[in-house]
Amino acid sequence: MDFIKTPIKGMRDCLPGDMKLRQSVIDMIRETYTRYGFTEIETPAMEHIENLTNKQGGENEKLIFRILKRGQSLEEALAEGKNELADSGLRYDLTVPLARYYANNVSSLPMPFKSLQIGSVWRADNPQKGRFRQFTQCDIDIIGENSILAEIELIAATSDMLTRIFSRIGISGFTVHVSDRNILRAMAAYAGFSEEDFSTVFIILDKFDKIGLDGVENELKKNGYPEDAVRKYVDIFKTPAKDTARETCGFMLGSFLDEKYADGLDTIISCVRGMVAEGVNVVFDPTLVRGMSYYTGTIFECTIDDYHFAIAGGGRYDKMIGKYSGVDVSACGFSIGFERIITILSDHMDPNAPASKDGVAYLIHQDTPAETVLRVFREAQEKRREGKTVTVQGMRKNLKRQIDDLALGGYGSVVRVYKDYSGS
Amino acid sequence: MDFIKTPIKGMRDCLPGDMKLRQSVIDMIRETYTRYGFTEIETPAMEHIENLTNKQGGENEKLIFRILKRGQSLEEALAEGKNELADSGLRYDLTVPLARYYANNVSSLPMPFKSLQIGSVWRADNPQKGRFRQFTQCDIDIIGENSILAEIELIAATSDMLTRIFSRIGISGFTVHVSDRNILRAMAAYAGFSEEDFSTVFIILDKFDKIGLDGVENELKKNGYPEDAVRKYVDIFKTPAKDTARETCGFMLGSFLDEKYADGLDTIISCVRGMVAEGVNVVFDPTLVRGMSYYTGTIFECTIDDYHFAIAGGGRYDKMIGKYSGVDVSACGFSIGFERIITILSDHMDPNAPASKDGVAYLIHQDTPAETVLRVFREAQEKRREGKTVTVQGMRKNLKRQIDDLALGGYGSVVRVYKDYSGS
Numbered sequence: 001m002d003f004i005k006t007p008i009k010g011m012r013d014c015l016p017g018d019m020k021l022r023q024s025v026i027d028m029i030r031e032t033y034t035r036y037g038f039t040e041i042e043t044p045a046m047e048h049i050e051n052l053t054n055k056q057g058g059e060n061e062k063l064i065f066r067i068l069k070r071g072q073s074l075e076e077a078l079a080e081g082k083n084e085l086a087d088s089g090l091r092y093d094l095t096v097p098l099a100r101y102y103a104n105n106v107s108s109l110p111m112p113f114k115s116l117q118i119g120s121v122w123r124a125d126n127p128q129k130g131r132f133r134q135f136t137q138c139d140i141d142i143i144g145e146n147s148i149l150a151e152i153e154l155i156a157a158t159s160d161m162l163t164r165i166f167s168r169i170g171i172s173g174f175t176v177h178v179s180d181r182n183i184l185r186a187m188a189a190y191a192g193f194s195e196e197d198f199s200t201v202f203i204i205l206d207k208f209d210k211i212g213l214d215g216v217e218n219e220l221k222k223n224g225y226p227e228d229a230v231r232k233y234v235d236i237f238k239t240p241a242k243d244t245a246r247e248t249c250g251f252m253l254g255s256f257l258d259e260k261y262a263d264g265l266d267t268i269i270s271c272v273r274g275m276v277a278e279g280v281n282v283v284f285d286p287t288l289v290r291g292m293s294y295y296t297g298t299i300f301e302c303t304i305d306d307y308h309f310a311i312a313g314g315g316r317y318d319k320m321i322g323k324y325s326g327v328d329v330s331a332c333g334f335s336i337g338f339e340r341i342i343t344i345l346s347d348h349m350d351p352n353a354p355a356s357k358d359g360v361a362y363l364i365h366q367d368t369p370a371e372t373v374l375r376v377f378r379e380a381q382e383k384r385r386e387g388k389t390v391t392v393q394g395m396r397k398n399l400k401r402q403i404d405d406l407a408l409g410g411y412g413s414v415v416r417v418y419k420d421y422s423g424s
Numbered sequence: 425m426d427f428i429k430t431p432i433k434g435m436r437d438c439l440p441g442d443m444k445l446r447q448s449v450i451d452m453i454r455e456t457y458t459r460y461g462f463t464e465i466e467t468p469a470m471e472h473i474e475n476l477t478n479k480q481g482g483e484n485e486k487l488i489f490r491i492l493k494r495g496q497s498l499e500e501a502l503a504e505g506k507n508e509l510a511d512s513g514l515r516y517d518l519t520v521p522l523a524r525y526y527a528n529n530v531s532s533l534p535m536p537f538k539s540l541q542i543g544s545v546w547r548a549d550n551p552q553k554g555r556f557r558q559f560t561q562c563d564i565d566i567i568g569e570n571s572i573l574a575e576i577e578l579i580a581a582t583s584d585m586l587t588r589i590f591s592r593i594g595i596s597g598f599t600v601h602v603s604d605r606n607i608l609r610a611m612a613a614y615a616g617f618s619e620e621d622f623s624t625v626f627i628i629l630d631k632f633d634k635i636g637l638d639g640v641e642n643e644l645k646k647n648g649y650p651e652d653a654v655r656k657y658v659d660i661f662k663t664p665a666k667d668t669a670r671e672t673c674g675f676m677l678g679s680f681l682d683e684k685y686a687d688g689l690d691t692i693i694s695c696v697r698g699m700v701a702e703g704v705n706v707v708f709d710p711t712l713v714r715g716m717s718y719y720t721g722t723i724f725e726c727t728i729d730d731y732h733f734a735i736a737g738g739g740r741y742d743k744m745i746g747k748y749s750g751v752d753v754s755a756c757g758f759s760i761g762f763e764r765i766i767t768i769l770s771d772h773m774d775p776n777a778p779a780s781k782d783g784v785a786y787l788i789h790q791d792t793p794a795e796t797v798l799r800v801f802r803e804a805q806e807k808r809r810e811g812k813t814v815t816v817q818g819m820r821k822n823l824k825r826q827i828d829d830l831a832l833g834g835y836g837s838v839v840r841v842y843k844d845y846s847g848s
Contacts, residue, residue: 003748004472005527008512011470013525015532016463023454023464030447035808037783037815039440039833040447044558045469045514045544046435046489048428065470066492068510070548085509086492088432090469101437103429108439110829112817120469124494134468147818149788152801160808267794274798275805324427359461364573370691374698377576381699384459384584391461393536394571405534409463 010125010133016409021349022136022342026118028165029138029336036157038116038140043097045120046088051096053089056294056324060092063123090122094139095333096324102143103325112144114153118338130343141333143321148264150332151298151316152271158312158334159276162302165341169348174304174311176272177285180265181295181315183249186257187286191233192226199293201225201233206289209308213237237287245269245284261297268298294320298332307344311337357412360388363395363402364417372421379423434549434557440833445773446560446766450542452589453562453760460581462540462564467521469544470512475520477513480718480748484516487547514546518563519757520748526567527749536568538577542762554767565757567745572688574756575602575722575740576695582736582758583700586726589765593772596703598728598735600696603712604689605719605739607673610681611710615657616650623717625649625657630713633732637661661711669693669708685721692722718744722756731768736760781836784812787819787826788841796845803848 007013014022030040046067053061066086069077077085091097094117102109117139124133140157142150155176162174184205188198204219211219213234220230242248245265253259265284272282290299290313299315314334322328360383362376380390395416396402403414415424431437438446454464470491477485490510493501501509515521518541526533541563548557564581566574579600586598608629612622628643635643637658644654666672669689677683689708696706714723714737723739738758746752784807786800804814819840820826827838839848 003475003478003524003527003750005524005749007468007524007528008470008472011468013468013529014466015529016465019464019466022466035811035813037785037813037833037835040443041440042438042443042446044431044435044437045546046432046558048432051427054427067514068490068492090491100427100429100431103427104431105437105439110833111820111826114815122469134470145818147788147790149797149816149818152797153816156801156805267797270794271798271801275801325429326427361461364571366571370694373573373576373691374695377580377695377699381580387459389459389461391538392573392577394569394573396535402535409461409534411461 008133010127010131012132012134021345025165025338025341025345026136026138029118029161029338030116032161032164033116033140033157036114036153036160038114038157040116040118041101042117042119043091043094043101045090045122047091047097047100049084049086049089051100051324052092054324056320057092057096058292060123063092063125064089065122065124092123093121094119094137094335095320098139098141099321099324102321102329103327106327109143112142112150115139115141115143117141130339132339136338138336138338139333140336141331143331144329145332146318146330148268148298150330151268151300152275154314154332154334155268155272155282155300156275158302158336159272159280159282161336162311162341163277163280165345166304169345171304171344171348172277172279173281174279174302175281175283176276176300176302177283177288178265178269178272178298178300179285179288180245180261180298182261182297183245183252183257183265183286184289184299186249186252186261187236188233190252190256191236192229193233197225202289205287206291208237208287241284241286248284248286265298290315292317300334304344307340309337309340311340311344313337356410357407358388359406359409359411360390360413360415361406361411362390362392362415362417363399364392365395365419368417368419368421372417372419375423376417376421432557434551434555436556436558445769449589449762449765449769450560450562453542453585453762454540456585456588457540457564457581460538460577460584462538462581464540464542465525466541466543467515467518467525469514469546471515471521471524473508473510473513475524475748476516478748480744481516481520482716484547487516487549488513489546489548516547517545518543518561518759519744522563522565523745523748526745526753527751530751533567536566536574539563539565539567541565554763556763560762562760562762563757564760565755567755568753569756570742570754572692572722574754575692575724576699578738578756578758579692579696579706579724580699582726582760583696583704583706585760586735586765587701587704589769590728593769595728595768595772596701597705598703598726599705599707600700600724600726601707601709601712602689602693602696602722602724603709604669604685604722606685606721607669607681607689607710608713608723610673610676610685611660612657614676614680615660616653617657621649626713629711630715632661632711665708665710672708672710689722714739716741724758728768731764733764734761735764735768780834781831782812783830783833783835784814784837784839785830785835786814786816786839786841787823788816789819789843791843792841792845793843796841796843799847800841800845 067088069087121137122134217234245262249262294317295315296318297316301310302312316332318330383390491512493511545561641658669686673686718741719739720742721740725734726736740756742754807814
């Protein structure tokens with residue numbers, strides 16, 4: 001069998017420059033969330049296949065990389081001819097592992113528990129530009145806090161983190177959209193849709209950004225919903241949103257919508273507005289849906305001008321951890337689109353501009369005597385102690401390429417050492 | 425299917441405290457090696473099964489977690505009844521991926537290339553205390569530097585890193601053992617072993633630390649090697665090592681051993697001695713073997729008092745990248761025993777001593793009005809801007825447990841917020 005040089009289909013090698021950018025973003029994420037009291041945890045890349053295929057994971061369950069049973073278990077599975085050849089799989093998100101982790105370690109964890117996870121996930125998706133089969137996810141979650149304090153902390157921390165990261169490329173503005181699944185449901189009920197149609201209606205409304213209100217209207221009609229309901233529903237979104245959720249939702253309050261949901265949302269929004277940097281817009285967005293069916297209350301999403309995708313999204317999912325793990329506890333989380341943030345940063349950065357030229361490189365000619373080499377290494381060590389990046393290399397025949405390589409790597413100062421070297 | 429709370433067999437969940445320690449060590453590794461000019465890279469967790477099973481990986485190839493083919497490929501594989509159900513597997517080390525990475529990206533990489541990798545590897549080994557099926561490896565490698573400058577940089581950088589890490593627990597001393605495969609071979613040839621017996625002889629010598637010189641002698645005899653050769657071989661190790669490899673190996677120079685190997689080793693040792701902190705012993709150790717067969721020259725290992733295992737090991741492997749990838753290039757690397765370092769640190773640290781008590785926690789009673797909540801969040805934000813860790817939580821019924829949890833988490837200051845709160 002020949003050695004294959006390319007990575008597995010849909011996966012990638014990170015070159016040093018890419019890696020530096022990714023690492024600096026991870027450092028900033030870690031630093032910011034730590035300040036907000038989130039503590040980092042880690043779970044194995046592999047999970048029991050039972051946990052990954054319990055129907056809570058939606059479409060992602062079709063994309064699992066399955067790991068083959070071993071030894072006798074595999075022989076038995078093959079002999080039985082059943083399809084259960086795998087006993088585990090690579091995780092497709094960080095939510096399933098978090099639910100398992102929480103159930104497994106609940107007695108060692110504080111209440112509430114503010115978790116930060118940064119890690120790889122794997123999905124056997126069709127690879128395309130910017131979509132890989134292994135990619136980094138970054139999730140923050142607050143487990144066991146059932147008040148809106150959780151939402152405020154999550155949104156404020158994430159806004160702070162995004163502000164810090166985007167300030168590197170001179171972007172100061174982005175939008176945080178906030179809504180509540182209860183408002184979403186109330187609007188559909190008010191318009192006259194029946195409850196069993198809600199999920200289809202929401203899937204259509206979720207396309208609002210792409211197809212506009214007319215598009216939503218047409219698709220609803222195409223699905224055969226009563227014209228009356230469709231018109232009433234569309235009218236809601238035609239009315240410009242007012243200052244507060246309470247005002248905007250005024251027509252449903254008391255009847256279709258308990259006012260506590262509108263007031264909660266208004267408190268979240270006004271608190272977050274009081275905490276974020278200038279340039280960050282925090283708005284009630286009644287068109288916000290968020291795909292995952294497990295959300296039970298508040299939902300939120302960050303978007304940025306010129307990009308059609310959300311850069312972070314989350315919400316409250318009070319039932320899910322209990323459903324997964326049997327430990328019933330409230331939960332609220334925010335998932336950061338790490339790869340999307342990297343894409344935006346890369347779009348705005350000059351790939352040829354090294355961050356610094358501070359590095360020092362010593363190039364040692366092969367005829368240099370041992371005692372001179374020792375002296376050079378000591379000199380290098382001194383500079384390293386001062387915090388400088390220093391490399392000591394043999395002088396190559398192609399000295400020009402070597403110096404060019406070094407310049408690209410940030411070595412602005414190159415010292416050539418021959419036998420008569422007397423110190424720099 | 426029921427949800428399973430425990431991690432996959434042999435794998436583990438990292439609690440926040442463990443994670444903090446691991447992360448701080450990773451940060452220090454990264455910072456130190458960066459100063460020596462190593463640049464971090466990353467490869468996917470999965471590799472082509474062909475690359476993982478090309479017989480260079482030794483015993484590790486038996487421990488691969490194989491990933492099932494998908495869709496039609498899987499159906500075909502099952503129909504054919506052959507054993508090739510997997511087209512990829514999880515990497516069992518960082519060396520195979522590095523060889524593939526180098527071959528794949530050589531045109532984008534500087535020459536020489538100093539790489540740093542920190543990442544998980546997976547081995548379906550028998551789990552036991554301190555041995556896991558997913559664990560972190562940390563490798564530095566210099567590719568394309570065929571002089572001893574590579575060895576000096578690798579050993580000096582690793583010694584520096586270990587000195588910094590162990591200073592946290594008051595350990596200042598460890599030993600760097602250095603030798604050369606050519607000296608190992610010369611000693612065996614000098615004693616009269618024939619070349620085809622070398623690898624068995626080395627496997628026996630490798631047990632020196634555990635069974636002592638007498639044990640080595642007995643095992644060699646038991647293997648039926650000529651008594652004369654065994655005696656001559658054992659005598660070499662009875663003679664105390666002299667100041668330099670040149671002196672210690674004097675009896676073989678010119679005949680069995682080219683003096684350049686002894687001189688090279690002496691230059692490496694004297695250079696490194698001139699660079700390391702006090703307390704670090706750098707010694708020529710003729711009993712050093714290093715298991716992997718791919719080493720071609722210098723070999724080295726770090727040990728620390730009271731622990732029987734090596735905490736880092738490496739050497740020169742000039743042929744391997746070429747064998748794997750077809751790109752013939754010299755290489756030298758050092759693999760850090762990350763999990764072993766964590767074990768040593770944990771052994772010496774008080775698990776109940778939180779690093780700091782600087783955190784501030786606001787506990788908000790549920791009757792607190794929205795405007796007070798907003799004020800608290802603003803206050804929290806101020807403190808975060810000053811770099812403090814601050815959490816805002818709902819006040820729980822079990823206030824005592826909440827405050828205890830917070831104290832364990834490093835929150836030395838707890839502010840209770842009721843409706844009459846007027847600022848801290």
